[in-house]
Amino acid sequence: MSVDKATVERIAKLARIRIEDHRLAPLAGELNQILGWVEQLSAVDTDQVKPMTSVVDHALYWRDDVIADGSKRDEILANAPAAEFGFFAVPKVIE
Amino acid sequence: MSIAPESYIVRGATGDWEIVVGLEVHAQVTSKAKLFSGASTTFGSEPNDNVSLVDAAFPGMLPVINAECVRQAVRTGLALGARINRYSRFDRKNYFYADLPQGYQISQFSDPIVGEGEVHVELANGASKAIGIERLHLEQDAGKSIHDQHPRMTLVDLNRSGVALMEIVSKPDMRTPEEAGAYLKKLRTLLRYIGSCDGNMEQGSMRADVNVSVRRPGAPFGTRCEIKNVNSVRFVMQAIEYEAQRQVDIIEAGGTIDQETRLFDPNKGETRSMRSKEDAHDYRYFPDPDLLPLEFDEDFIEAARQSLPELPDAKKARFTHEWGLAEHNAATLVGEKESADWFEQLIDELVAKTGQPIAKIAAKASNWMLSDLYGHLNKAGQNITQCPIDPARSAALLALVLDGTISGSAAKDVLEDMFATGRDPLVIVEEKGLKQVSDTGALEAMADQIIAANPTQVEQYKAGKTKVIGFLVGQVMKESRGQANPAVVNEILAKKLGSS
DSSP states (O other), X not given: XXXXXXXXXXXXXXXXXXXXXXXXXXXXXXXXXXXXXXXXXXXXXXXXXXXXXXXXXOOOOEEOSOOOBOOOHHHHHTTOSOEETTXXXXXXXXX | OOOOOOOOEEEETTEEEEEEEEEEEEEEOOOSBOSXXXXXXXXXXXXXXXXXXXXXXXXXXXXXEEHHHHHHHHHHHHHTTOOBOSEEOOEXXXXXXXXXXXXXXXXXXXXXXXXXXXXXXXXXXSOEEEEEEEEEEEEEOOOEEEOSSSSSEEEEEOTTTTOEEEEEEEOSOBOSHHHHHHHHHHHHHXXXXXXSOOOOTTXXXXXXXXXXXXXXXXXXXXXXXXXXXXXXXXXXXXXXXHHHHHHHHHHHTTOOOOOOEEEEETTTTEEEEOOSOTTTTOOOOEXXXXXXXXXXXXXXXXXXXXXXXXOHHHHHHIIIIITOOOHHHHHHHHHSHHHHHHHHHHHHXXXXXXXXXXXXXXXHHHHIIIXXXXXXXXXXXXXXXXXXXXXXHHHHHHHXXXXXSSOHHHHHHHHXXXXXXXXXXXXXXXXXXXXXXXXXXXXXXXXHHHHHHOHHHHHHHHTTOGGGHHHHHHHHHHHTTTOBOHHHHHHHXXXXXXXX
């Protein structure tokens, strides 16, 4: 697997990260090095190995259906760049 | 019984087209707290009041799954007759939007909690059809954006952010708008019976994405368009009808269908392209590293199964086969859990009052409830939960008819009074003097009088035209001002005419 300049541009756009044009090609190179490094794993025969879903040998923790959180609007909004009438306020989204 | 579903054909200029429809229904899970946080799911709270640091995606916050949401998803899967997956997994569905603070929705992509199942729907022509279920998975709802309350800003409320949803995906098995409507209604009924979702489409607890394509009958599937967030059964049917015609028009004019997301505009009754997001479909799913796989044992599934109430199909079978209800009555009653519950209470009360076996009284009681009582409810614009008369009083009224105290037509007058005043039926009967005369002495005197006054009909009867007795019964009824018991009158007249 490898990525080209166009792919990097597209991923950056999807993630809303601004990347200057001249940075695209070097980034593609760096990403390809990472992918190549991970790719080495495919040399190992894993036919008899169960997929590892986590590094901790633990079962998923389940929580009871109890309201134990919330009612902290001021904290939630404290770091918002803008808030109005108890809402987060963001630049108008035009559909 | 094997009536075929009616076919639905779009007649184009170049021939006939068949439509193919599949539905993705988002149903909000009934739970107190959210899927991965302890914040409340209450509808209509102050903005951002039901938000935890997890729901607002503060750095370092970790999701912990709500056991009740898992249990409700399993119960729903069982009600859909579907395979329950004891191993499932959560994935991140990545997209960028102001009301999705995480930048991704936690959903289930490759390994959903529920697999294939089947729902049976009944159609207007009496046919029934099986609609396949592809899967059901758990996922988070997003927050709510409000675009029209501020001149320059969009306002975001995260109260819904992180609320548990079940996405129920059908197979592309529907071929008419009616089938899609019937499927959505059936799903809503099932969810409400088992209590895993309140099914309230106005408040958005249930909404449908509708996939529509057209093809020549028997040809491979055409390209589909997805109509997002349709929030009523009627709109789903309208949207399909419009969209199918739109696609046929395009293809017949030599065009091709672009696979795209569209919106339904209920005011204009049309679908419109959502244009905006050309990248929207690249969700870059990957397993959520914050969550271990979701696993449970057979005992958990069995406990969920034990907690299910009688489901509508089983209830309908019991009403028709054991209680002797007409197919149509049974279907109408089980369609809403509230009406089925009300009817069963009515029968309980009626059995207690009359001591009659259920099979003898249930069909009559269902006719009364669906025509007489529902007639008043419809006129008043009310549903059964708002009915001013309770099942006990209703049973008291029906018992008076069954034991012959009042006639069927008098019962209608009494019901009208009860509906307006809520009074006890017996009080109304006494006050208005509606008791039937079953006193044979009085009735015999009336019968003699009528026989004497109608020699022509009497002759006809004796000559073999026995049907004429109906006329004579009517005369006695008139004489008694409607208070005579017609069955008793009939008996007396027959005896007198036969023996003289």
